[in-house]
Amino acid sequence: MFKSIELSVGVFVGIGLAALFMLAMQASNLASLNNDGSYEITARFDNIGGLKVRSAVKVSGVKVGEVSAIDYDTEMFEAVVTMQVDDQYQQFPRDTIASIFTSGLLGEQYVSLEPGGDEKLLGNQSEIRHTQSAMVLEQLIGQFIFNQGSDKKDDNSPF
Amino acid sequence: MSETLIKIRNLHFSRDHLKIFDGVNMDIRAGSITAVMGPSGTGKTTLLKLIGGQLTPDEGEVIVDGQKVHQLNRAELYQLRKKMGMLFQSGALLTDLNVFDNIAFPLREHTNLSPSLIRSMVLLKLQAVGLSGAHQLMPSELSGGMARRVALARALALDPMMIMYDEPFTGQDPISLGVLVKLIQDTNQALGLTSILVSHDVEETMSIADDVIILSDGKVVVEGSREEIERSGSAYVRQFVHGEADGPVPFHYPGEAIDELLLKAAK
Amino acid sequence: MKTLSRILTRLGRGTIFLARTLAAIPQLFVRFGLVTKQLHSVGVHTLIIIIVAGLFVGMVLALQLHYTLTTFGAEDTLGLLVDLALVRELGPVVAALLFAGRAGSALTAEIGLMKATEQLSGLEMMAVDPIERIIAPRFFAGFLALPLLAAIFSAVGILGGYMVGVDLLGVDAGAFWSQIQDKVDFYDDVLNGIIKSIVFGFIVSWIAVFEGYDCVPTSEGVARATTRTVVNSSLAVLGMDFVLTAIMFN
Ligand SMILES: Nc1ncnc2c1ncn2[C@@H]1O[C@H](COP(=O)(O)OP(=O)(O)OP(=O)(O)O)[C@@H](O)[C@H]1O
Ligand SMILES: [Mg+2]
Numbered sequence: 001m002f003k004s005i006e007l008s009v010g011v012f013v014g015i016g017l018a019a020l021f022m023l024a025m026q027a028s029n030l031a032s033l034n035n036d037g038s039y040e041i042t043a044r045f046d047n048i049g050g051l052k053v054r055s056a057v058k059v060s061g062v063k064v065g066e067v068s069a070i071d072y073d074t075e076m077f078e079a080v081v082t083m084q085v086d087d088q089y090q091q092f093p094r095d096t097i098a099s100i101f102t103s104g105l106l107g108e109q110y111v112s113l114e115p116g117g118d119e120k121l122l123g124n125q126s127e128i129r130h131t132q133s134a135m136v137l138e139q140l141i142g143q144f145i146f147n148q149g150s151d152k153k154d155d156n157s158p159f
Numbered sequence: 160m161s162e163t164l165i166k167i168r169n170l171h172f173s174r175d176h177l178k179i180f181d182g183v184n185m186d187i188r189a190g191s192i193t194a195v196m197g198p199s200g201t202g203k204t205t206l207l208k209l210i211g212g213q214l215t216p217d218e219g220e221v222i223v224d225g226q227k228v229h230q231l232n233r234a235e236l237y238q239l240r241k242k243m244g245m246l247f248q249s250g251a252l253l254t255d256l257n258v259f260d261n262i263a264f265p266l267r268e269h270t271n272l273s274p275s276l277i278r279s280m281v282l283l284k285l286q287a288v289g290l291s292g293a294h295q296l297m298p299s300e301l302s303g304g305m306a307r308r309v310a311l312a313r314a315l316a317l318d319p320m321m322i323m324y325d326e327p328f329t330g331q332d333p334i335s336l337g338v339l340v341k342l343i344q345d346t347n348q349a350l351g352l353t354s355i356l357v358s359h360d361v362e363e364t365m366s367i368a369d370d371v372i373i374l375s376d377g378k379v380v381v382e383g384s385r386e387e388i389e390r391s392g393s394a395y396v397r398q399f400v401h402g403e404a405d406g407p408v409p410f411h412y413p414g415e416a417i418d419e420l421l422l423k424a425a426k
Numbered sequence: 427m428k429t430l431s432r433i434l435t436r437l438g439r440g441t442i443f444l445a446r447t448l449a450a451i452p453q454l455f456v457r458f459g460l461v462t463k464q465l466h467s468v469g470v471h472t473l474i475i476i477i478v479a480g481l482f483v484g485m486v487l488a489l490q491l492h493y494t495l496t497t498f499g500a501e502d503t504l505g506l507l508v509d510l511a512l513v514r515e516l517g518p519v520v521a522a523l524l525f526a527g528r529a530g531s532a533l534t535a536e537i538g539l540m541k542a543t544e545q546l547s548g549l550e551m552m553a554v555d556p557i558e559r560i561i562a563p564r565f566f567a568g569f570l571a572l573p574l575l576a577a578i579f580s581a582v583g584i585l586g587g588y589m590v591g592v593d594l595l596g597v598d599a600g601a602f603w604s605q606i607q608d609k610v611d612f613y614d615d616v617l618n619g620i621i622k623s624i625v626f627g628f629i630v631s632w633i634a635v636f637e638g639y640d641c642v643p644t645s646e647g648v649a650r651a652t653t654r655t656v657v658n659s660s661l662a663v664l665g666m667d668f669v670l671t672a673i674m675f676n
Contacts, residue, residue, distance in 0.1 A: 005466045012469045016574025019581035023616050026603070027509050027584055030612035054611070063608075211551050233555075240553040251548030254540070265552045268559075313552075 037087035038065060039124040042096040044078040045120040049109050049134025051100055056110040058081045065112060083095035083111060093118035094126075109134060164189035164224060164321060165210060165354045171218035172202070172209060179205055180216070181377035186372070191345050192354040192362045197374035202356040204248060206374070207323045210355070211245055212236050217424040222246070224320065225300055241269055244314035244322035248329075250306035252313070259294040262313045269317060284312040289338055303330040308339065315346060321353040322346075328360045336360075365389070438616070440636045444559075448563035450555070461557070464567035468529045472575060475524055480512075480579035483520060484586025484642045487511055492595050501595075505602035509589035509610050510665050514675070517580030519667050522626035526659040530634035533564055534655040537638025538648035546639075561639060565631045572627030573620055580619070618674045625666060628661040 024030045048070065057065040065085035073080050085092075095116030102109050111129075122128065165187040172180040179202040187193045195203055208214045210221055212228045221228045228240060254263050262281045266272060272280070285291040288308040298306060307327060314322055324343065328336055344367045347354050358364045365371070371388045373381035373395050381388065381395050388396055454461055487508045495501050537560065540546050546556040584606075591597040610616065634655045641651035 006462060009462050009465045012465065012473055012571075013574065015473070016469075016578055019574070019577040020579045020620070023513060023619075025575055026514065026611060027581070027606055028612040028616045029607055030616075047431040057592075151646045188459075208547075213547060237553040237555070240551055243551065245548075245551040247544045247548055247551075249544050250546035253545055254543070263553075268552070268554050310548075317552075340640055 011041070025085065040068070040082060040084055041092075041122055041124075041126055041128060042080055042082050043071070043128040043131050044076065044080055045098075045100060045131050045133045045151055046078060047133040047136065048079045048081060049082065049100055051111065051134065051148060051156070054103075055108065057085060058110055059089070059113045059115070060125070064113070074155040081111065090121065091115075092122045094120045094122060095130060096122060096128055096137045097130040098128045099132035100117065162189050163187065165355075166222040167210075167219070168222070169219035170209065170216050170221065172205065172216045174205075178377055180209075182219070183374070183379055185372055185379060185382065187353060187355060189353050189411055190347070191369040192343065192358045192367055193370045193372060193376065194358065194368035195372050196358065196361070196364065199359075201374045201375070203374065204325055207245065207325055207355065207357065210323065211240065211243055240316060242320045244317070244320065245317040246307070246310050246314045246324045246327055248325040250298075250303070250310040252301075252310055253304055254298050256298075257294070258290070258296050258298070258301070261309060262316055263300070265313065265316050280316070281312075282337050284315055285309075287315075287342060288312045289335065289402065301424070304332065306336055307331070309333065311339070311342070313382055314411050318350065319352070321355070323355045323357075325357050326359065327356070328363055336363065343367060436640070439640060440632070443561075443636050443639060446633055447562050447565050448559050450558040451566055453558060454566055460563040461567050461570075464563045465571060468533070468567045469571035469574065471532075472525055472528045472571070473578070475528055476521055476575045476579050477582050478601035479524055480517075480582035480674035481586040483579075484508060484512065484583030484588075485590045487583070488587040488590035488595070489496045492591060492597070501591075501597050503605050504591045504595075504597050505584075505587065506605040506609050507582055510593070512580040512583040512587075512613060513610065513615050515577045515619075515667075516669075517583065518576045518619050518622035518626055518642065519663060521579040521623065522572060522630055522663040523624045523660055525568075525575060525627075525632045526634070526663065528658055529568060529571070530630050530655045530659050533568065533631070534638040534652045535632040535637060535648055536640070537561070537564070538641040538643070538651050540650060541639065541641060542645070552616070556639075561635050565635045566632065568631030568676075569624075572630065573647065574625040576623035576626075597611075599611055606631040614675075615623055618670075621674075622667065622670050625670060626663050629662050629666060633659040633662065 011012070022054075051067060051070065053067055053070060055067045056063045057067065065083055068083055068084045069082040071080045081098075092113065093116045095118040097114045097116065099114070100109055101112045101113045116130075163186045167183060167185045170180045170183040183206075195206065197203055197293075205214065209216055209221065210228065211325060212231070215229050220230075223239060224242070226235070228236070228239070230238070231239065252258075253264065256264065259281055262284055263277050266277050266280065270277075276363075282291055282294065285294055288311055290305060290308055290312070293301070293305065293309075300326060303311065307330065311324075311327065313320075327339055327343070340363050343354060343356065344350050347367075356364060356368060365388075368385050370384055371381065372379055375395065381391075383391070459656055461636040488504060491507050492501060492504055495507070537546075538559065540556075546560065549556045549559060587604060588599075592599045592602055637655045637658075638648075641647045
């Protein structure tokens with residue numbers, strides 16, 4: 001009698017732990033986070049747009065790391081983005097370009113790295129020199145309207 | 160005859176706005192059987208709960224075995240309660256345990272006896288109340304009378320120094336009633352127990368009680384040894400023995416008189 | 427005014443009661459058998475209803491979301507949305523509501539009946555503290571069981587969503603899982619969901635054992651207390667859910 005209670009409670013707790021394990025490993029990003037083997041690089045941007053801590057860092061569309069901190073340098077008036085890049089991707093040349101892109105039209109923003117041709121490689125704690133800020137949609141639209149407007153004027157359009 | 164085990168002094172207790180005890184004093188001698196009688200609702204169960212420290216009096220004190228019950232801390236109170244057995248009016252068996260485990264419960268909680276020793280102690284207690292065949296039954300499978308006998312066996316399990324019986328006789332057939340009466344008397348004599356016996360069965364109670372206390376209207380109205388009471392022929396005793404509705408003991412719950420209530424209803 | 431003071435008195439009684447219950451919990455580790463027995467009645471008996479409910483909720487979510495997502499051509503995010511909805515919100519909340527109805531009401535009724543039949547008084551007179559022996563194991567078992575039940579609810583729900591989304595509606599299985607593994611954050615989403623269910627387990631178990639312990643010891647009193655457990659703990663869960671969500675995900 002008591003043994004069967006213990007058995008069924010054991011089954012219950014077992015299923016519960018299995019469910020927790022599944023939520024952790026299968027149904028979230030825990031398995032793909034490995035914080036132990038990574039190195040740090042920083043980059044400065046005029047404008048980071050909607051970039052956030054934990055946003056992805058990608059090369060050729062492949063995720064190689066993530067943003068670990070975002071600070072603002074009050075002397076240089078720039079945003080400083082710190083990234084953790086997986087140890088297995090260590091072959092980035094010194095003149096790699098970091099840009100902030102948006103996945104899809106309205107998707108999340110991420111840091112894209114484009115390797116250059118320098119012989120020397122980026123090491124731990126090093127800084128990327130060449131950066132390209134985020135495209136802010138409002139600016140783009142503003143520019144677009146401005147261009148349109150000036151074009152239209154020449155055409156003597158009713159607008 | 161002997162020393163006092165339970166001493167109650169100037170006990171006041173009220174529930175909501177109903178005064179239940181209004182200056183009660185009593186002494187219960189060690190080793191005696193003291194019968195407490197009184198009409199339904201006078202507070203006999205309440206009195207037992209006050210002695211057991213489950214309720215706290217408004218005023219006055221209860222001294223059991225030299226200890227002031229209501230000034231003890233929790234640990235001391237629990238220590239004292241191990242020496243008190245109480246048989247509840249309803250039996251109060253644990254419904255998720257069978258008869259055997261119910262009686263073994265206080266032993267398992269408070270002693271380190273071996274399972275085999277516990278087993279034989281439990282079976283002996285069950286034998287004493289005539290229910291050794293029923294040890295596998297669940298409380299829901301017992302009749303009211305059987306449940307009360309199991310509860311008695313449980314109350315005796317720890318060999319307490321005193322035991323409080325709250326109406327042990329109700330719902331017993333004449334045979335088991337006789338057995339119970341004898342059992343209460345025997346345990347009282349053999350183990351030197353002090354017993355407080357609350358009961359409405361005047362005849363049975365009077366046959367074994369050493370002392371009798373009658374409560375009415377928040378006060379002790381009659382008190383004395385059985386012989387004194389029998390001899391005195393007090394109006395209270397007569398009313399109880401003969402079951403008369405009219406007499407000094409009020410039968411009605413205190414409140415507005417019936418004619419006033421009827422008048423109000425008519426308006 | 428009178429109602430207010432009554433509510434405050436009850437709250438005070440409930441808090442003192444909770445403190446005594448919590449103080450009794452360390453002793454339970456010595457006698458874990460008491461908790462095991464309660465885990466059986468609180469957890470095992472609720473398991474089936476949690477699994478069935480989780481499966482259906484996951485399947486309905488997949489159906490509903492798929493319908494909307496196809497209009498944006500974004501079916502690939504189905505798994506992600508089902509997962510987030512379950513892990514952050516529906517898993518903890520629905521499991522807690524089912525738990526209150528199934529296990530909480532049973533706890534209240536059991537304790538209330540023990541009070542009405544003088545079993546609790548009987549324990550006290552046997553020098554056994556009912557809070558240690560009866561209340562604390564039940565409270566603790568409820569507290570342990572709900573997070574597990576909520577996790578089971580979410581996991582089963584995700585599988586239900588997978589069955590409908592992938593097997594029935596033809597969403598790509600790879601996209602289903604990769605979106606989840608890419609975008610569901612363990613700390614922000616899963617762990618916060620688990621914290622929610624721990625808080626709910628605490629609240630529901632507390633309300634259930636307190637209502638039982640504090641009930642008027644009659645059949646009617648027990649019935650009322652049982653109803654109060656279900657109503658109050660459901661409301662408390664929904665209210666706390668709002669507060670926790672505001673704190674965690676804003
Ligand atoms: N929990 C309670 N709350 C309020 N009043 C109570 C409570 N319990 C008992 N009373 C009241 O206290 C009084 C005494 O009750 P008690 O149970 O002590 O009577 P009793 O003498 O044991 O009666 P009986 O012979 O019927 O068992 C009764 O008038 C009852 O109305
Ligand atoms: Mg009574």
